[in-house]
Amino acid sequence: MRIHIGCIGRLKTGPERALFERYAERIAKAGRGVALGPLSVIERPESRAARADDRKAEEARALLDALPAGTVVLALDETGKTRASAAFADDLAALRDTGVQDLAFLIGGADGHGAAVLAAARSTLSLGPMTFPHQVVRALVAEQIYRAITILSGHPYHRA
Template sequence: MRVHIACIGRLKNGPERTLFDRYADRIGKAGRSVSIGPLSVSELAESRAQRDDDRKAEEARALLAAMPSGAVIIALDETGKTRSSTSFCEDLVRLRDAGTADVAFVIGGPDGHGPALLKAARLSLALGPMTWPHQIARVLVAEQIYRAITIASGHPYHRA
């Protein structure tokens, strides 16, 4: 099952990029044994529309267009469900075992997601009750995908 992250905003060079790249590399290597990965990323520009509703709608259209056809969409949203790492792993394994070819984690812009994207998402997932900058959210998602792979493979990385 291929894994995608589609996001509004670009990750510049720096510590967040270094950490993200480390997890992306680990996903590519460790994921082979459990048929999860590799990871690809689509970075899209923030909308310049004046109204926030217009920005969200424009960004939702761009994000949806950037995903592979038929991908299961998981929207990262502050109002989404919180999951334990183990539950998150179970969700990914269930998708893989159901024959899902592509899963896409979607990170919106500063205004959040437009209704079209939230409607298309199979799941809205929160990274806790706090709001995170998209750079950190991207690192957290990559780390949790890697953690899920290690849980699925029985690797000792996850010690809960």
């Protein structure tokens, strides 16, 4: 199952990018054994619309239009449900085992997701009640995908 992270904004060179790339490389290598990955990134620019609702709608359309047909969408949203890492791994395995070819984790812009993304999402996920910079969210999502792969493969990375 191919995995995509769709984001509003670009990840600039720096420690956040280096951390993200480290997990993306690990996903590419370790994921083969459990049929997860590789990981790709879809970046779309921030909308310049004056109103927040218009910005969210434009950004939502840009993210959804960039996905391969049939992609299952999981939206990162502060109102989403939290998952323990082992449950998250089970969720990924269940999607893979039901024949999902493409899975996308979508990270909205500064105003959040537009209604179109939330309507298209199979579910919404939250990384917790705190707010994180979008650059950090990318690294956290990549790390959790890698952690899920190690859980599914029996690797000792996850010590719960």
